[in-house]
Amino acid sequence: MPTSTDEMLSLLIDKLRSHRCLIILDDVQTILSSGQIAGNYRPEYENYSTLFKCIGQTCHNSCLIVNSWEAPREIVALNRENARVRTLRLNGLGAAAGEILREKGLLEPEKCETLINNYRGNPLWLKIVAPMIQELFGGRVAEFLKYDTLFLGDELKARLQQQCDRLSDLEKQVMCCIANEIEPVSISQIIEKVQLSPDDLCNALLSLGNRALIEKQEQDNQALFSLSPVLRQFVKTEYCREGR
Numbered sequence: 001m002p003t004s005t006d007e008m009l010s011l012l013i014d015k016l017r018s019h020r021c022l023i024i025l026d027d028v029q030t031i032l033s034s035g036q037i038a039g040n041y042r043p044e045y046e047n048y049s050t051l052f053k054c055i056g057q058t059c060h061n062s063c064l065i066v067n068s069w070e071a072p073r074e075i076v077a078l079n080r081e082n083a084r085v086r087t088l089r090l091n092g093l094g095a096a097a098g099e100i101l102r103e104k105g106l107l108e109p110e111k112c113e114t115l116i117n118n119y120r121g122n123p124l125w126l127k128i129v130a131p132m133i134q135e136l137f138g139g140r141v142a143e144f145l146k147y148d149t150l151f152l153g154d155e156l157k158a159r160l161q162q163q164c165d166r167l168s169d170l171e172k173q174v175m176c177c178i179a180n181e182i183e184p185v186s187i188s189q190i191i192e193k194v195q196l197s198p199d200d201l202c203n204a205l206l207s208l209g210n211r212a213l214i215e216k217q218e219q220d221n222q223a224l225f226s227l228s229p230v231l232r233q234f235v236k237t238e239y240c241r242e243g244r
Contacts, residue, residue: 005047009054016060028068034166037203038210039073049074056085069163070211089212092121101141104130111141118150120228128156150233160234163213170196172239174204175213175227179235184217184224 002008015021031045032038041048049072055064056078066075071087078085093100097116098109100123106112119125129151137143144151152160167175177194178185190201205225208214215226227235 005050009050013054013058013060016055016058016062019062021062022065023062024065024067026067028066028072029070029166032068032070032072032166036168037171038070038166038207039076041072048072053078056082069166076210092116092119093123094121097121097123097126100126101130105134105139106130106141107139108141111145114145115141118229120230122230124159125156125230128153150229152230152234156230157234157238160231161238163211164235164239166211167213168204168207170200170204171208174201174208175235176240178214178225178227179232179240181226184215184219184226186222186224190225 002011031042031048033040033042052064052066052072052074056074066072071079075085075087079087093116095113095116098112101112101115102109104127106115115129116126119129132151132153133139133141133144164172164175173194173196174190177190181189187198187201187205190196191198194201196204205214209216213227213231215228217224217226226232
């Protein structure tokens with residue numbers, strides 16, 4: 001094997017051209033830095049930048065799939081300018097998530113739609129909350145919903161904590177601002193509430209979007225931002241109260 005990065009990449013591209021290969025890199029967020037805007041590498045993994053650009057910009061017969069909580073900066077850029085690079089955001093299961101609730105023995109399927117929407121159809125989140133409803137409420141979804149609260153539990157909190165601990169201070173400030181609002185807010189409304197320049201705020205919102213931690217909708221020709229009910233509750237109780 002060659003020893004230099006350039007030689008190794010050249011050998012890799014030759015193989016990707018001469019064979020139809022599938023490369024899957026999972027949990028790529030582990031090579032990205034925490035406490036910074038999304039997409040930046042930890043110092044010891046900077047060579048991945050060259051790898052992604054090389055595979056994304058070079059003609060070959062193979063495919064690279066990257067699975068990550070956030071996209072490396074090169075993949076974000078290549079997705080905008082290169083037809084061969086695509087980003088697929090995994091959304092919730094929607095009505096199909098009802099099968100998870102049926103498997104867990106929950107009753108009142110007509111109420112499950114509200115439960116699925118509250119947890120955004122996230123299969124992991126629903127698999128965490130469903131056993132609690134079964135154990136404490138006898139599987140009666142309506143009984144749980146009447147308390148108008150979201151159950152997070154230690155397991156779900158730990159997973160959300162892992163994601164939120166990766167945020168920069170700028171992103172945490174914006175997340176807390178959005179979490180404290182009942183209705184979706186615009187950029188101008190956020191600026192009124194936090195001491196940030198428009199440039200810093202735009203960078204934070206783009207980064208949070210890259211991490212899939214905010215929801216965006218268009219209304220009256222302006223973008224409005226909000227958090228999912230689960231994230232909103234977690235951020236308000238675990239972050240905003242600590243002044244992070």
